Amino acid sequence: MSDTFWVALGSIGATAGFFAIAWQAYLARADGKVNRLIAADTIRARLDSQAPTVRVTLSPPTWPPLSAPSMGGMPVSAWPHDQLWHFPAQQDGSNRIYLQQQLTVTNASDRRVQIQFDGDLIKAGTDGRTYPAGKFILEPESEGVEVHLQKHFTIKELSENYFARQDDQELPHRVTGTVTVDDDRDNGSTDQWDLVLTGCPVEPVEDRDGLWRVALPHLTEGSGLRTLDFQVLAPRRRTHWISRTKNIPLPSPEIGNLLRG
Structure with missing residues (x-):
């Protein structure tokens, strides 16, 4: 056989050896990432078992x-x-239509928690006025705090929803x-509920151009x-959280994120 054959065969063998080593390295790296995934799941399960039990209960609007x-x-x-409502005369008028939904936040744990309300969440004050619900401490085994998801709209805005x-x-x-609910541990957890209320509670009056009203009951719906x-x-x-104060969260539980790269 010619020298060319043996050189080619040696090159193939070297290439195969290179890929074998590379494959072993990949498997070792994947095994390490799987081990980290298992460790993260173990930590996550421990944090879940220690997290305070806080419930957000919503009533129908x-x-x-x-x-x-x-x-x-x-x-x-x-x-x-x-x-x-007469369009266009009253479509942007001062008469507002409020959409409202009540919710109750209850702390059923034996630890104090911090509650923060953001967005269109309001609470009635002792003076009869309403205020942004804000942030406060909820004591252990509390009866809960009631707030309202609430916002007003013009008839024109709700017609745009329609x-x-x-x-x-x-x-x-x-x-x-x-x-948003936070417990008092640096290595703890944060729970968050995102709330949305929308719809088209008004409708045009049939055969009456420019007139709108609150949606009527439907015979079957x-x-x-x-x-x-x-x-x-x-x-x-x-x-x-690995550390809340240092802003270090526990990595996502998604396997794909841990095994990539």
Whole structure:
């Protein structure tokens, strides 16, 4: 055989050896990442077992939608079904329509927790006015705190929601809020609930151009509450911390993120 054959064969053998070593290195690296995944899952399970039990309970939205309160207080009066809005004269008027949903946050654990409310979450004050729910400490085994996811809209804004739904588009006007719960440990957890209330609670009056009203009950689909999009069991997102003060979260549990690269 020619020298060329043996040189080629040697090159193939060297290449195969290189790929074998590279494959072994990849497996070793993958094994290390899998071990880190298992370790992270173990830590996550421990943090879950030690996390305080905090519940966010949502009631169905108030129906019919509410009218504007006086002196900045909590709205309590519902818009009547015979209320009519004339477009364009009243489409941007001062009469506001409130969408409202009550929620209760309960601390069922034996530790104090910090609750922070952001967005369109309000609480009634002792003076009868409403204020942003803000941030406060919830004591162990508390009866809970009641707040409202609430925002007002013009009839024009809600009519835009109506037309967006007719076109299968995302509704542009929404009530949104976030509930964040932190425990008192640096190596602890943070729970977060993102809340959304929207819908098209008003409708055009048939055969009456330029007139709108609160959505009427439907013979088969039920009350006007059917026109609202809301949650009564909001999903919870939990962040596990290696160190909260140093802003070091536990890595994501997704295997793909740990095995890439």
